[in-house]
Amino acid sequence: MMHYDVVIVGAGLAGVTVALSLPPQLRIALLAKDQLDLCASDRAQGGIAAVLSADDSLAQHVQDTRVAGAGLCDEAVVQHIVAQGPASLDWLCSQGVAFSRDAQQRLHLTREGGHSQRRIVHAGDASGHAIMKALHAQLRQRPNVIIHEHMLAIDLCAAPDADAGIAGLLAFDQKHFCQKAFVSPHVVLATGGLGHLYSKTSNPACATADGIGIASRAGAAMRHLEFIQFHPTCLALPGAPAFLISEALRGEGAFLRRPDGTRFMPAHDARAELAPRDIVARAIAHEMQTHGLDHVLLDITHRDAAFIEAHFPMILQRCLDYGVDVRRDGIPVAPAAHYSCGGVATDTVGRSSVPGLYALGETACTGLHGANRLASNSLLECVATGRALANHLAKSARSVTAPKSTDAAAAAEVRAQIDAQAVRMQLQTLMDTAAGLLRHGSTLERAGRQIRQWQDQLGLPARWADSLRERLELRNMLDAAALIVDAALLRRESCGLHQRIDGT
Ligand SMILES: Cc1cc2nc3c(=O)[nH]c(=O)nc-3n(C[C@H](O)[C@H](O)[C@H](O)COP(=O)(O)OP(=O)(O)OC[C@H]3O[C@@H](n4cnc5c(N)ncnc54)[C@H](O)[C@@H]3O)c2cc1C
Structure with missing residues (x-):
């Protein structure tokens, strides 16, 4: 301690x-x-x-x-x-x-x-x-x-007096495979975002909604979870990270095309490729859904090679690393979860x-x-x-109180051990479909039921083992996903980043 x-x-x-x-x-x-x-x-x-x-x-x-x-x-x-x-x-x-x-x-x-x-x-x-x-x-x-x-934060420790709030937190020391208790009257959660709830994201690997999971299990109020920003153009190549392909390419004249070469943005918005991020992201999602595509192409090949080399050296190099030459090829892109x-x-x-x-x-x-x-x-x-x-x-000085319990195993009773890696991937696909760029009430309801089933089935391993991190992350992802789906269901009207195709 x-x-x-x-x-x-x-x-x-x-x-x-x-x-x-x-x-x-x-x-x-x-x-x-x-x-x-x-x-x-x-x-x-x-x-x-x-x-x-x-x-x-x-x-x-x-x-x-x-x-x-x-x-x-x-x-x-x-x-x-x-x-x-x-x-x-x-x-x-x-x-x-x-x-x-x-x-x-x-x-x-x-x-x-x-x-x-x-x-x-x-x-x-x-x-x-x-x-x-x-x-x-x-x-x-x-x-x-x-x-x-x-050091992976797991959960908050309650103070012995319920009104006193919290008394610290428990964490998983991944170097020594043991539990650590951090006793403190003040805990700040600054754990970043939740991009990995979706199959494609610009976020780093740590973005698994841990702060949302931890705070929600402690009873903290949440707000506006239905509003998730998707970046319209992230690299979409199997095995490659979904890194951002900057909006500056569209600013410099790049076109969005279906793989057969057809330009589609003019049919979606008068500003075409220069429309705001969320409109471009939804247009791409619509094209992908309608034509059964897993990406569209961002094409700047009509500009000089020298111009591309001078203005976009980083994007050029990163795409070349994955076999795409921006000077000659359209870049395969798709929207990816970016910001909560x-x-x-x-x-x-x-x-x-x-x-x-x-x-x-x-x-x-x-x-x-x-x-x-x-x-x-x-x-x-x-x-x-x-x-x-x-x-x-x-x-604001507050005195340190000993926590009620620092026994993580109490919270981690062993239930059916579902395959965390497989469920994580299924959850990402479910979130893409139900709580992505376009949402529908009945799909959200079905997703909510499935997520609750996984929440019930998820157990944490009895011993501090390699698979603990993926189970702890999955628990946070499921808790956050359930809250996002509930928030998206409650907001029946489309607004900003939240678009209900069955809504008002
Ligand atoms: C590619 C990209 C480009 C962006 N560009 C811009 C931009 O130009 N301007 C802008 O304003 N915003 C931008 N954003 C958004 C912005 O970067 C983020 O919103 C912001 O950096 C979030 O900061 P943060 O401190 O909340 O989280 P992060 O910087 O993500 O830090 C999270 C920290 O929490 C830790 N953590 C997570 N879970 C746990 C746990 N269970 N236990 C212990 N530690 C944990 C992580 O290890 C990490 O240290 C961009 C985002 C991305 C992904």
Whole structure:
């Protein structure tokens, strides 16, 4: 049993921001399921949104966020987080993040879809990596932050007095195959997203909805789980990771075609390939469903080879690694799960409905994104809410209580041992069909029944063994999937990212 002032689960941008912003006299545990750099934050390409230009205003950023969110953003939250943009960027710069700068050494601002102004601060096309590299270097200089890599959080421990909330958490130490108890009055869940609930995702392997699973089993309220963003164009080749093929290709004239060469976007939207992400993603899904395809082609072969080499060196190289030459071939692409707008319901400080339990970043739902996320607002949310939570925790001392029980085996009674790997794949296919880009009430109902059956059948192994990680992840995925399906069933109307083909 180890005692800490604060336990943070997740070493992406949200978790690391809190760890670095807490006072150095607090003893902090920072858990990561794998090594530190395996997180979505490290993969972010575009950048982070903030109002920094004289031509821009907070009101315009608020309005762009609200329009993207299709009327479901929490107005006060949007105002609050957008206003934190400049201070969040100052903080990142003070931590040594090497953002791209213009000739006058000012932060270079680029523009992305949905933004009415140039307000995306970036580091070339690998912004997340530059941010996380600098922050992880800062962490190494903080003796009060004890880093636990390969430590998989399992569940929260209840305090003996039910009203006192939680008293810490249990984790699976994957290096030593044993259980560890982290005792603390404050637990922060910053475990990232849930992309691996679907068969295709841009997310790293750690994105298995662990924070949602853990928080929901502790009784925390959830919000907006039905709103899942799919990136329209991720590489779709058997055996290759679904890495993002940037929207910039479509911006530079790439066409979307069926494998027989027919261009289809003009039939779906007047803006054709330049329509917003969710419209392009649904159009591709429609084409794939109607014509029985497993991908469509993104074709920029009509541009000069030299132009492609100069503008898209990373995409060119990564596709060549898988035998596709972008200069000569259409790139096989399909939509892939990218971002969860919903999550554990929190305020802008990260407080959940369970005392002592906080959620941040993609695991949380502050209400900023509403029914659809505006590009580059998620990294901003990680920093703004992470700093706000650190400020709150620095002021709110709570004494450490011994947990009621630290016996994970109690929760892990052995039932029929279903094949976790097989069920995981079946769950992904089920979620693609029932809770993907297009949804139908009766399909959702059937999916809900199947997921509950798997939940009943899933047992955890009696001993700490190799298969424990896949079973723990599957348990979180099933718990989150059940909540997503329920949320999608409850929202009968189509709105933002949630499209009911049987709805109103
Ligand atoms: C390819 C890609 C490009 C993107 N581009 C942008 C962009 O340009 N701008 C933007 O704003 N957003 C972008 N996003 C979204 C953004 O990157 C994420 O929403 C954000 O980084 C999430 O940060 P996080 O700290 O919440 O989670 P993550 O960065 O994913 O970190 C999650 C952490 O939780 C840990 N973890 C998970 N489960 C457990 C467990 N059970 N026990 C212990 N640890 C656990 C992981 O090991 C990891 O350390 C992009 C996302 C992707 C995938």
